[in-house]
Amino acid sequence: xxxxxxxxxxxxxxxxxxxxxxxxxxxYVVGLAPCKLCLWQRWxxxxxxxxxxxxxxxxxxxxxxxxxVTMAVSAxxxxxxxxxxxKWWPGPSSCSGDVAAFRGMTPEQLLDPTQVQPVVLCDxxxxxxxxxxxxxxxxxxxAALVGLxxxxxxxxxPGR
Numbered sequence: 001x002x003x004x005x006x007x008x009x010x011x012x013x014x015x016x017x018x019x020x021x022x023x024x025x026x027x028y029v030v031g032l033a034p035c036k037l038c039l040w041q042r043w044x045x046x047x048x049x050x051x052x053x054x055x056x057x058x059x060x061x062x063x064x065x066x067x068x069v070t071m072a073v074s075a076x077x078x079x080x081x082x083x084x085x086x087k088w089w090p091g092p093s094s095c096s097g098d099v100a101a102f103r104g105m106t107p108e109q110l111l112d113p114t115q116v117q118p119v120v121l122c123d124x125x126x127x128x129x130x131x132x133x134x135x136x137x138x139x140x141x142x143a144a145l146v147g148l149x150x151x152x153x154x155x156x157x158p159g160r
Contacts, residue, residue, distance in 0.1 A: 005064075006056050008152040012067060012145050013052025019141060020045040026134070032127055035120040036095040037081040041138050044074035048145070061156040068149035071142045078139030085125050085133055095122040 003011065023042055026032045034042075047070050055063035084091035120126075125133045132140075 005152050005155040008148050008155070009052050009055045009064065009067070012071070012148040012152065013049040015141070015145055015148075016045040016048035016052075016071070019138065023134075026127065030127075033120045035122040035124075036092060037077065037084065037122045037135070038120075041074060041077045041081065041135065044070045044077070044142070055152070059156070061153060064149050064153035064156055068146055068153060071145040071149055075139050075142035075146060078135050078137075078142055081122065081135035082133065082139055084123050085135060087123065091122040095120065 020042055023034065023038070023045075027034055048067055051063055051067045051070060055067065081091075083089050084096060090096060127134055129137070
């Protein structure tokens with residue numbers, strides 16, 4: 001039995017919400033502080049449930065396209081972050097390798113906790129399961145959600 005358009009949209013939106021809540025669970029319950037790229041990857045998953053509710057309420061074909069694009073961005077960010085973690089390419093200078101945020105600071109400023117905020121490095125993996133990091137899982141799950149949004153789009157009828 002195939003899901004209806006609205007069921008597919010609901011599943012895609014709910015999955016994004018679950019991924020977003022899992023990120024917060026890892027941050028606040030497990031104690032793994034997110035890096036800059038991790039925070040960037042949360043934004044598409046925060047937008048997708050809103051798009052899903054709107055797509056179900058309003059209908060039409062453009063909101064599933066917006067959901068598809070949103071998850072494609074998330075998959076791209078996850079793939080980029082995975083490459084940074086695996087040292088395939090450099091990450092942002094503000095959170096990878098030689099951290100630019102500390103340049104120009106005196107030793108006294110670096111030791112003063114009021115002057116320096118903790119930096120979580122984007123190129124350091126904090127958690128893995130079966131050899132994949134959270135960024136890798138985000139890329140894979142987001143790619144699957146692209147497919148779900150695409151299916152919802154393909155099963156949207158014009159004017160509906």
